[in-house]
Amino acid sequence: MTTLRLRPEDPADEAPVARVLAAAFARPDVATPPEVGLVEELRHSDAWIPELAMVAESGGEVVGYALLSRVRVRSDGGSAPALALGPVAVAPHRQRIGHGTAVVQAALDAATELDERLVVVLGDPAFYRRFGFARADRMGLTSPWSGLGDPWQALELPPSVSGESPPPRGEVVFPPPWSKV
Numbered sequence: 001m002t003t004l005r006l007r008p009e010d011p012a013d014e015a016p017v018a019r020v021l022a023a024a025f026a027r028p029d030v031a032t033p034p035e036v037g038l039v040e041e042l043r044h045s046d047a048w049i050p051e052l053a054m055v056a057e058s059g060g061e062v063v064g065y066a067l068l069s070r071v072r073v074r075s076d077g078g079s080a081p082a083l084a085l086g087p088v089a090v091a092p093h094r095q096r097i098g099h100g101t102a103v104v105q106a107a108l109d110a111a112t113e114l115d116e117r118l119v120v121v122l123g124d125p126a127f128y129r130r131f132g133f134a135r136a137d138r139m140g141l142t143s144p145w146s147g148l149g150d151p152w153q154a155l156e157l158p159p160s161v162s163g164e165s166p167p168p169r170g171e172v173v174f175p176p177p178w179s180k181v
Helices: 011-024 032-041 097-115 124-131 177-181
Strands: 004-008 053-058 062-076 078-090 118-122 152-156 169-171
Touching: 011 053, 011 062, 011 078, 011 169, 032 062, 032 078, 032 097, 032 177, 053 097, 062 097, 062 118, 078 097, 078 124, 097 124, 124 152
Parallel strands: 078 118
Antiparallel strands: 004 053, 053 062, 062 078, 062 169, 118 152
C-alpha cells in the first residue's frame, strides 16, 4: 500500500485540489461545486494562510484536502483572530480509509504550531468530534450558521508556551468569499 504524505499545498497543487473538491462535492444540479470557487477566492484574499492549506498525497496523486483560513471573532472588546476549517475533501475512491482524518489532523497540528487558538467548522459532528470539536454556541460563538445547532462547532487549540489568553468569544466574521457557499 502507498504511504499517505501530508504537506502544505504548493502552487502546482491548485488544479489537483480543484479536482478533489469537485469530485467530493459533486451535485447533479451544479457544474462546479461552490467549494471549488471558495478555495480559489480564499487563495487570493487576506484570509489565506499557505501553511494551513493541507493536501494528502498518495502515489503522487492529491487525494485529500483540508483548509484552515482566517476569520475574526468580534466582541465588545474588539476583534481577535481565529480559523475556519473547510472545505475538507477526499477523492471519492479514497474515502472511508482515514485520509480525511489524517489531513484534518495535519492541518490542526500545523495551526497549533503557529500558536493559533480557535478553529470553527460547520460539518458533521460525528466526524469532527474525534478531533475535540464541540458545539460552538456553547462556547460563546455565534455566526450566520449558529441556528443549525450541532453542526456549528469549535475547537480550542492548546495554548502556546507563552500562555496566551483564552480563545476569543463573540460573533465569528467570515471573509467575503464565504458568503457564496
